[in-house]
Amino acid sequence: MNVRDVNAPAIADPGFAAISREINQAHHLPGHIYSSPEVAKLEKERIFLRQWxxxxxxxxxxxxxxxxxxxxxxxxxxxxxxxxxxxxxxxxxxxxxxxxxxxxxxxxxxxxxxxxxxxxxxxxxxxxxxxxxxxxxxxxxxxxxxxxxxxxxxxxxxxxxxxxQDFTEFIAPVEQAAPWYRTGECRIARKLTFDVACNWKFIAENLLDWYHASVVHAGTFGKYYKLGPEPLPATLLPQGASVIQFDNTSRSVDPNLPFPRLPWVDEGNVFSGKGAIFPNINFWSGMDSLRMWHLWPQGPGMTHAVCYILLPEAAFGVDDFDAKLEQYCNYVRQVALEDKGALESLQRGVDSAHFVPGPLSHLELQLQHLLKHYVGVMGFDQEAATNAR
Ligand code: FES
Ligand SMILES: [Fe+2]
Structure with missing residues (x-):
């Protein structure tokens, strides 16, 4: 599959196989998979009608x-x-x-x-x-x-x-890697929705992209993420899922927590955990609350994103609950708005005939894991092998 038939750029498109190389050699995916109606149709068949x-x-x-x-x-x-x-x-x-x-x-x-x-x-x-x-x-x-x-x-x-596959088997690796994701002991505080003019995969990737955090979110949580050159301590799970957990202060969440500490987060511990379940789920836990994002494609260049905010029962009884929750939701909206600008521009960028997928940073490891699985499920790895012959 090749859409670059005019104004071919000097640098060759590295194609699908490049996502599966070692991270130091890997490249992002070809732009048309984010904008092609044919790919979106195939995703319905091969992903959304088959996955949990x-x-x-x-x-x-x-x-x-x-x-x-x-x-x-x-x-x-x-x-x-x-x-x-x-x-x-x-x-x-x-x-x-x-x-x-x-x-x-x-x-x-x-x-x-x-x-x-x-x-x-x-x-x-x-x-x-x-x-x-x-x-x-x-x-x-x-x-x-x-x-x-x-x-x-x-x-x-x-x-x-x-x-x-049986659901219990499907979810077992995530359950083992993220024992702190105890939403069974929480209930919905608020459900926020966002419509973003970009492909659903861009949001799935963005929610796993540690590279952009200190740039796009410099004014919000980005200042707490001081990621160095060392590899991320992510656990890469079967079927594109992954989990990461930080427990030191330099990588903590916003300290201005409006709600009490989660009952299962140890006293004195600064905690943040995040994970993804292929295809369209991203989940997060801070010290006071949990969230889950669901991403629903509305066509190749449009996504309806739902963000569930969950709290344990005790949090609902705190003084000024409504005001605190509103403050929390405004924070999530602000962060989402920061991403929306970058993501919608990203969509316009890959639609350009001059776009060539660039190299990955080691901070894009979880994102790479998700995309490698995507390429396999879609059969694009076979296509890459065929094209190479
Ligand atoms: S009863 Fe006729 S379409 Fe449902
Ligand atoms: Fe972001």
């Missing part, structure tokens, strides 16, 4: 009958808590003509299709199909197609692929 995806918190559907209707990678899906209190996921595509049967979020005992009134219970089982009985068909065993789902630390994951 974190879609919401269990607490967002806390009671039997609660549901949320979502579009994940363009696929309409319902996540609901059925009458027995189990979290279930099923396609939001009516068995008659395909109209969506659930909208928004709410609580209901049945979903009624707005087109011809077929009715489904909270698990997606068909319980009524007016005027079909007369045709002699037996509709008693019909069910909206189920989507695999799993729960972890208060999060709901789904997978559209019935053949996908």
């Amino acid at each position: 995806l974190c879609v919401l918190r269990e607490e967002e559907i806390a009671n039997p009958g609660d549901y949320v209707a979502l579009r994940i990678a363009g696929e309409p899906v319902v996540i609901s808590r059925d009458a027995k209190g189990q979290v279930v996921a099923f396609m939001n595509v009516c068995l008659h003509r395909g109209v969506e049967v659930a909208y928004g979020a709410g609580n209901t005992e049945l979903f009624r299709c707005p087109y011809h009134s077929w009715a489904y219970n909270g698990s997606g089982k068909l319980i009524g199909a007016p005027r079909i009985k007369e045709t002699g068909r037996d509709m008693s065993k019909c069910q909206l197609p189920r989507v695999r789902s799993a729960l972890w630390q208060g999060w709901v994951f789904i997978n559209f692929d019935p053949q996908a």
Whole structure:
């Protein structure tokens, strides 16, 4: 795949294979994978319809009958808590003509299709199909197609692929490497959303990019990150995931913490942990709070990013909670705004016919790990090998 057919620059595009070299020799990925509609379509097929995806918190559907209707990678899906209190996921595509049967979020005992009134219970089982009985068909065993789902630390994951790896196996390496990510003992303080005019991978990479922190975020948290020439102490996990943990003051988070220390962070310890789960999740823990980012592509050059801010129960009782949370959210918004400027410019840059992917810094190790996995999952490593022959 080569889009550089005019005004070829003097330096050759190093191609896909260059991401997998030793970091001292590695180069970033070709620009068109961030802007091509064909690549975005292939990503849906090869990534978003095959991977485990974190879609919401269990607490967002806390009671039997609660549901949320979502579009994940363009696929309409319902996540609901059925009458027995189990979290279930099923396609939001009516068995008659395909109209969506659930909208928004709410609580209901049945979903009624707005087109011809077929009715489904909270698990997606068909319980009524007016005027079909007369045709002699037996509709008693019909069910909206189920989507695999799993729960972890208060999060709901789904997978559209019935053949996908077992979730417990999938999450085990992350769980072992990040025992401090205890969101199961927290609840949502706020959910912030951002629309950024760039490819989803740029945000996934940026959230793992220690190189830009002291530059783009010099006015916020960047001043606390004094990263030297030594390799990052990151743990690189299977399937593109990675975790990093800092426990010394020179790499701490902002000391002006508005909330009490997390109960499981030791007294006297200055702590910050961060990780990624392929494809679109980035998670973080400071000393007082935890966060998780979900990145949802809205086309090659647009991403809807959701940032969950989570706190342990005790934090909700502090004096001036609302004001402190607002201060916290403003801080996250400010940091996100700093990134947004760089990321949207990055998108314009790779769209240029003159863009050539440059070399990586050792501070881009986690980002490289994610991209190596991406290239493999997309089959671009095969393509690179074919082109080399
Ligand atoms: S499309 Fe749903 S009842 Fe006809
Ligand atoms: Fe950033």
